[in-house]
Amino acid sequence: MLMISIIDMDKRAFHDHAHKILRECLRRKGIEYGENTPVVKGKLGKPYLSEHPNIHYNLSHAEGIAACMVSDCECGIDCENVRDFRPNVMKRAFSEKEREMVESAPESERNLLFFRLWTLKEAYVKALGIGISYPMDTAEFSFEGENIITHIKDCRFRQHILKDGRYVVSICEIENTAT
Known part of the structure; x- marks a missing residue:
């Protein structure tokens, strides 16, 4: 289940809004979520609902947007x-092929292309529960039309470009949890 909210609010309120979205997603699965819901962290710090270990979730928010994913x-x-x-982020986190893709794109498309690649990498490492300590330049992506191309196995990737390219939302679901 995916919920995305494009919002105009104070930066500090985005975190709370993302948790409201999570509450709504979990309610639709018959799970009540609130301040007293027992949440535990995995070995790498990724949070889980202790009473529902087969329900996985992830949150994200940035200026003007909040998103939540709940999955099995x-x-x-x-x-x-x-x-x-x-550009320094691109040098550190992108493969040579990805850097060339962004640098060779028309200037008017570079920012969107950068964030399409960046959000895919972030969604992937968040699904793994590793965070940005993962060598992000090894998670390589490209595009054929609307299709996301990657060497990463056992993962499904989706991407939404919203509001005429003002926002990008990327999702990763790991099909084989024995990663």
Whole structure:
């Protein structure tokens, strides 16, 4: 289950709003979620509902957008508002092929392309529960039309480009939890 909310609110309120979305997603699965819901963390710090270990969730928020993913398998979600990207991040987190793809794109498309790639990488490492300590340049993506191309096995990736390219939301679900 996926919920995305494009919102205009104070930066500090995005976190609370993301948890409201999570509450709504879990309610639709018959699970009540609130301040007293027992949440435990996995060995790498990813949170789980202790009473519902087969329900997986992930949250993301950025300026103007919040998103939540609830799934029966490990999942990760990342959302970003498209803005000028920082080339140093690209040098550190993108493969040579990805850097060439962004640099060779028309200038008007570079920011969106950067954030399409970045959110896929973030969704993947969040699904793994590793975070950005993962060598992100090894998770490589490209596109054939609307299709996401990657060497990563046992994962399903989806991406939503919203509001005429102002926002990008990427999702990763791990099909084989023995990763």
